[in-house]
Amino acid sequence: MLKEIHCFVRVAERLGFSAAAADLGMSQPAVSQAITRLERATGVRLFERSAREVRLTAEGKGLLPYARQALESAQAFTAEAARLARPTIHLAYPPLVGTLAARIARRLAGRAPAIGVELVVAGRSAAAQALDGGEVSAAILATPAPARFVTAARFHVTVDHLAVPLGHRLAGRGRVTxxxxxxxxxxxxxxRAWVGLPGRARMVADDDFSAALDLVAAGAGLLPIPQLLVRAVRREDVRFVPLEAGELRITYALAWARERVTPELMALVQAVQDALWTR
Known part of the structure; x- marks a missing residue:
């Protein structure tokens, strides 16, 4: 029936059997027969035909939106079935490296055969728990990762700014040391211990920089922060000042449970490594 509905929609759009047949890659008689079968099945005359023109009947006009909806539903069904049939891995990642996670997902979707990636935003402790429970295939974790996980594809994020609350004495500085x-x-x-930084450390649960910025705005402390996050955040209650404090950085790695190695996971490792080399 979908073939007949497809022919109906195309003839209705082109108002001609020959033009519709050319679009569909069918012969004109085949399209005409498909419309006849649909009219018999529904008991409704869809077109008024004459030697000069083809017009939709009132009933045809009424059914056309439903026909289009049926085709869209069929296409959605096919697409979803294809998505479910392909291998899928779940990757947990902190918001800070979201750009990299998206790039990894695109790489795996573009390979042959394609691998689907479900991205899961999660802080360090939540990601570790998800790995333990098998809820995700792998996670991007700040190092050192728990010893029970295998890690690979390490990379560094430079921390070169300091988030200070509006009105703080350092907010107007051109730079901070x-x-x-x-x-x-x-x-x-x-x-995470900031090696080489003086001051009193205050631990913040999980590695959620967005939540930490709320604490900065509330006057609870200052936050060393990477420039890539500075570019993505716009807040009126926080100022970002360049920070010169040596080689301050956060190291991340891809981590997974050693007992859950699959071909898809190995493809993920390769995609992470490729994404890091080609950025």
């Missing part, structure tokens, strides 16, 4: 942080509370997302 490590010496300026003496006596300040320095936030450490995920319990």
């Amino acid at each position: 490590a010496d300026d942080l003496g006596g300040q509370v320095v936030l450490t997302p995920g319990g």
